[in-house]
Amino acid sequence: MSDTTPRRRGQSQRDGDTTPCHRAQSQRGGDSTPCRRAQSHVVGVALLLAITTISMGALTAGVGDVVESNAAAADADRVADALAAMEPSESTGVERHDLAFGEGSLTVESRTVRLLDGDGVVAEHEADALVFEAGERRVTFLAGAVARGAGNASLLDERPPIATGDGLLLVGLPVLNASGTASVAGESVSATLRTETSHERRELGGGEYRLAVETATPGAWEG
Helix, strand or coil, X not given: CEEECCCCCCCCEECCCCXXXXXXXXXXXXXXXXXXXXXXXXXXXXXXEEEEEEEEEEECCCCCCCCCHHHHHHHHHHHHHHHHCCCHHHCCEEEEEEEEEEEEEEEEECCEEEEEECCEEEEEEECCEEEEEECCEEEEEECCEEEEEECCEEEEEECCCEEEECCEEEEEEEEEEEEEECEEEEEEEEEEEEXXXXXXXXXXXXXXXXXXXXXXXXHHCCC
């Protein structure tokens, strides 16, 4: 669980994490377990919840070639762009998003996102993550953000939909609810992501708030 304060701009860090957890201590270097980070500001908060039902369909065709590192990097670029284009916080209704990759896997993984104040959990949602992997390359769509990495390095390619101004903090929290196929994998994959999005808005009082994100790549979120 990476506990992070919404900021105006993203930051990137190195990390070697592979397994989500809920451990409350710091992480650096060789510590391979996700942890919590906490900073806070006194603001008014509006929580904008984008609830997205997503299903995946894919057509695969084997080509019998070994994917080289440059091909995996190109696949990661294409998938990252496709996931960033989803933008559930800015869309409503049914949409379809096409993506393709030479070799790899696209799966849905269970993740939890929490908004906390000084008294505990204000809101908790099963957000789920879309995760693409090709060799050491990894791209993750979680809570509206796109994180990518190779080996032990990760960074936010697309920041989460969080905005501040005039004493107000607007936290956009896209929540995926996967249906149908939970994963697609193979060679020469053409996949379609079908999304249906609705929105809920919740006004919260002034106070100190933290956003806690369960993730296998906390280094991309921590600042």
